[in-house]
Amino acid sequence: MTSSDVEILLSPFNLDRVRLRNRVFVPGHTTNFGHDNRPTARHAAYHAERARGGVGLIITEGIRVHPTSAGRHISLGSFDDSSVPAYAAIADAVRLHGTHLFAQLLHTGRQANGDATRTAAWSPGTTPWAAGVHIPHAMGRKDISAVVHAFGAAARRMQQAGYDGVEIHLGHGHLMEQFLSPFTNTRTDAYGGSLEGRLRFTREVLAEVLARAPGLPMGIRISADEFLPGGLTPTDMVEIVGLLRRDFPLLYVHASHAAYHGSYSLGTQMADMSFAHAQFRHHAALFKREFPDLPVLAVCRLDSLPEAAEVLAAGEADLVGLARPHIADPHLVRRAEEGRPHDVRSCVACNQGCVGRLEANLPIACVVNPEVGAEREWARVRAVPHPGDGSDAPATTRRVLVVGGGPAGMEAALAAYRAGYEVTLAEAGRALGGTISVAATVPGRERLGLLVTDLARELADCAVAVRLGDRVTAAELLPGGRLDGFDDVIVATGARRAKRRLPGGPPVFDVLEAVAALGDDGSPLRGTVLVRDEQGTWAAASLAEALARAGARVHILSPTASFASKITTYSKLALTSRLGELGIRPHLMRDVAAARGHTVVLRDTLGGHTEELTGVTGIVDVGLPVADDGLYRALDARDDAPRVHVVGDANAPRTALEAVYEGRLAGTFLTDAVSGAGLLAQLR
Template sequence: MSQHQPFAQALSPLDVGPLRFRNRIFVPAHTTNFGCYHLPSPQHLAYHRARARGGVGAIIFESIRVHANSLGRPQAVCGFDPACIDPFRRITDAVKAEGASMLGQIIHLGRQVEGDFERTVAWGASPIPWSISALPPRPMDEFDMEEVIEGHLVTARNLVAAGFDGIELQMAHGHLLQQFMSPLSNKRDDDYGGSLENRLRFPARVLAALRAELGTGFCLGIRISGDEYIDGGLGIDEVERIVPMLARGTRIDFVNVSHSAYVASYSLATQMADMAFDTAPFRTLPARIRRELRADGFDTPVFAVCRFTGLDEADAMIASGQADAVGMARAHLAEPAIVRKSIGGRLDEIRRCIGCNQGCAGMLERNLPIRCLINPIAGLEDQFEEPEALPRAAAKRILVIGGGPAGLEAARVAAALGHDVTLWERSDRLGGQLRTAWLMPKRANFTAFVEFQIAALTRLGISIVFNTEADATAIAAFGADRIILATGSTTTAMSIPGSGPLLTLPDALQAPDRLGASVAVFDRTGEWGTLAALEHFADLGKAVTLFVPAASYAWRTTVYSTLANSRRLRERRVRIATLRAVRSFDGEVLEVEDLSTGDIERLAGFSALIAIDHNRADQTLYLSLRRARLPVIQAGDNNAPRTALEATYQGHMAARAPFPSA
């Protein structure tokens, strides 16, 4: 391929041991929660086939468990049971038929799996729990180690039988093998603890056993954390010594460099770094490991991961010599055809991941199948084709009312299906409540989502009418075959006695000068908006105190992001008071009830109070249209106030809803 062609480095082939990837973009292993009774499912097949069809060079199947006490949740997939071979074979056949290589990641999670579902006992290097709420694992003895090694070998044999092209040994993310390598989780005083050489002994044994089992003609690589980002844990200085040490002992066909440890701290939040993170520090990790390998005489391909959102970023990483291939998990969740569309020059059609973590990490944490805010059919590929891939429908006249996330998605999908679409927006801009979110710099990536939707509306020829207040008479006169009501919700002004400055969150974001120097925030939602606003107001130089009636804060966000927010809020001296309800504010004294005792605390020094409650939806127009027997469907917050994740999904499905037969 000519070096003058776009993305020439990223799209060039790469030899990985005995394999040749057709390009240097791969989908790294990431938990989907698609498993069924610990076996791969048709949902897995459809999901990975869509990404292989989208042009990716290779796919690494998620965390295949090697032992019964590493299974965890029921959706986790096992590799030690031969029943996995046939369903895996269907997946590998489908992926390879689309031209992508298919690898499987094999793993023992160690102390992270406490046996709640399977009634097993967790194993670890030392009896140190991974979080304050976890139980200590049982420290492994030499018989346990042999059992785990055998589990890896049995799993590898099954994956070979299932047609996998290669295997990635998971030595990252704070799971069992990293638990032995890290001085934070390994406090042993035998041959497997203490010095780096001792801590590396068991992971190296697993790797060597796998190579002996697979032979030199089969692709075997490792995934490793370049930095745990936690005091007392593994850092890059030690990891860049570890990788060459492993390579000297056992042939490694690739090194997939990630970061973090599965520890309930800031470290875990780095693993799926959201839009608030600067990704530059993560990019240095594979570069340093690659440099050490080359200095030691190894030309092993080194992979990079973490929030690459387009081939432009991947191409720059590879061209600079910092990595040989780039993994894009969330980017492929958002846009399965990111490679194919990039090759075709269709860049404005790519849904670039915005790093919101709401559908991926958020669902993962709840043991639900992962989803995507900007790609509502992610994980549903076995049920839905992309609208553009379907035969054009008999054109109907569609009226979408409201230009927020639900209305934008509904209009885009309806037009892509071949319908004649008009969108009415009451203001002079599109985006709805997302326009408030991106007033906060650390949530500004939402602009990219709205810009994608606007570009699609323009490309599809959708008629947009601004500054239009819809009413039942005007809607009826329009004569639509379908009305999609996506008028959103309204901010609820909380009733709190007193004459002090009381603002809603949108008011505070739009006019922060009204807040003064010391701000009290009373939150009943536990949502992303509050979490982001706390940091935003602190960044503006204000003293911020949060009061919540619950026993924790940000209870509707994901720990994968909140652990990083907690660290940043601590650095900014944001105070958090749980089990507290604000009762009054007169501008001088804030009265707060301690819900654990019923005592009233009288606090002085606050210049303003921001009171945040759930939004409300006005059903008046919807009911009027229903009573007039007009063909109306609700979508998004107009149906029931939720987040942009639910709004976009409902907008998508409203556009796909079948029309009544004549």
């Protein structure tokens, strides 16, 4: 990032009378930190940390304006005046650090409620957002009036709570977009039909907000393209914004994209690492060209400040929004101000801890930032004096050995060092990173390597002794052994890959072997390949896609009724679109019964019926991994061994999300597991 890019990025900007200290904002993103549809102290601490990190503007997650959009109790709403103090607490926490705060107001429409409240969702019509979900209630005239009134009332409450402005959400396939779009609005009354009819609801909402909260700045968030046949296009949205701007004092237009629809469209809304960087920046650029004097906010897969600065330097937007990067590292802007824009924990755009946990109705987390949503608790931990940190804590000579240099081991070593201990990290291989480094070599999964790069950089900046090519045995850690003298051993040795051979059948490759074969044009995996998926994760899906792009004819098999069950729907909808274009054939509720030559017999897991798949040249077995916990077991069985801890896949094979989290906990609470357990109990 050049000095001129930094200057633009960090320069103040006026949104009318709201003067922002820089051009970076945190866009609205759901956290699931709520309780009874109200914000909590967890929200205040979360946003305050990002304000402390230097960002100019924070826009809250969507605040539902009416109970028919309430969703689950962990989402946010403002249905009566008693909610004002809870929202004021967030405004107060953010204001302390010089950041401005806007409230995003919405009604989610047809995708709301369902099983959560046992009440019908509201929509312009009765078409559900996806196959197999609840049918919404087609809103009547009084229903529409009630929601219009609710938007105004919620805006007034945000004004009372001390917010600097509101953002009215017209996009992402929520209720207002459902009225705007000819794809979802098939009404024949005054709220449907022509563009003017479809605009009527939006006009009434904006007018009500201005009337009920006079003087409160108001921006809009839109989807520039619904990516739906017969849906709203960029041309349509330029016309719509032009009409609204003519009649309402819009503070800005926040140009996003996509609709909440069970198709590729939804898969683009929070684009994962399989999409290109800033793939949708042209939407903001379009509105900046059409409305040069209207502030335009750009968003989506602006992965870092240097990359976001490109958009500003090109004149394509006035402000740049980074949501997931601020989840990963809340101090992005502060580091840029200090001349350290690359000294951050990079967002890898995996959608695992943020979007994936939302889908499971859990609070957001982050693969690279274990402290998300627990900012208060971790601040208290760091406030306690540690040995070796220059405080009054008792000095210690406690020595810690971390065995294994994957994400869990690297994070554990860093945490133990920062807790004041003398730390050595031993890795049997020639490089740090473990299997995640292998996964990062698969096309489309390269950003996973950023986690290894960031952790390795942090280790290099610390006094952690890193030993590569050092395979540690239990005997060496016992009295008199080569490694005698360590007080604690953190075992982070990962997991072993499974492979079920099929004698007499095609050659079988485990995951690591299959990745190694991606560059081999003479491999059996260049013909007809069967990928056996026991995990439902990216391991099978990304390999299937990579093999198909390399020219293989790929079949993917799952013993369950759901394909890629552990991949979030947001990513899966884009994934399945790509796999379909590549001609990959799914076989759900199937398992391998037998094999002979190039024929594999598949068995229906429901009824036991069989069918044959012929011409198979190779099989990739993505079976269940097994914890490589031999060192842990051997040390745990000895009374004369150092105290032993086990983290990551060596504890139980899972993902990098759990590995980094357990590494942070183990290293931080090395001598006080009770405190660690207490922290865990607070973070359910």
